[in-house]
Amino acid sequence: KAGVTQTPRYLIKTRGQQVTLSCSPISGHRSVSWYQQTPGQGLQFLFEYFSETQRNKGNFPGRFSGRQFSNSRSEMNVSTLELGDSALYLCASSPLSGGAVGELFFGEGSRLTVL
């Protein structure tokens, strides 16, 4: 069974640009979450989608947005990039629906560098 796939793995952007990251969850998983990982702040929750709806949102500015498609694939977008947006962006999928707790399966991340 294929794991969570994130593309691109590495990318370099300049301040003011925008970026779109893609995530393909494990087949059958309907919940997709996004996290930002930086050395200073660690892993921080961005948002979570289930059945194309954003169910949960973290404390990030409106420049960070996301969406989920009917096939559960998800994208996140960061507009007007800032130097501080340089980070590893991790996507995770979960097989459980509803309110049940469950294991998150993480991808290897997209490493964004903003110059």
Place this chain on the structure above:
Amino acid sequence: GESVGLHLPTLSVQEGDNSIINCAYSNSASDYFIWYKQESGKGPQFIIDIRSNMDKRQGQRVTVLLNKTVKHLSLQIAATQPGDSAVYFCAENSGGSNYKLTFGKGTLLTVNP
């Protein structure tokens, strides 16, 4: 507020020893806790979880202990192996949602052969 912190940022052990990684949490409403392992260049990998109605849970070579009185979580790794070398994160589900985790800063475990 919601926060999860680790007592030790680094831990170095000898192969075969037992390792204990500690974590403090501050949100008394948290009802689900998870330990993740992250190897260099990879995403976090689930190790073990525990719900707030339990105080101990065992897996293969790992045990998680939860002390709600002092809001403390620990991960014990038995017979630590070089392949256990990684950064370990504790995370809590801060009550409101099961899909919004608050992660600790992480502990780097180094296993010396």
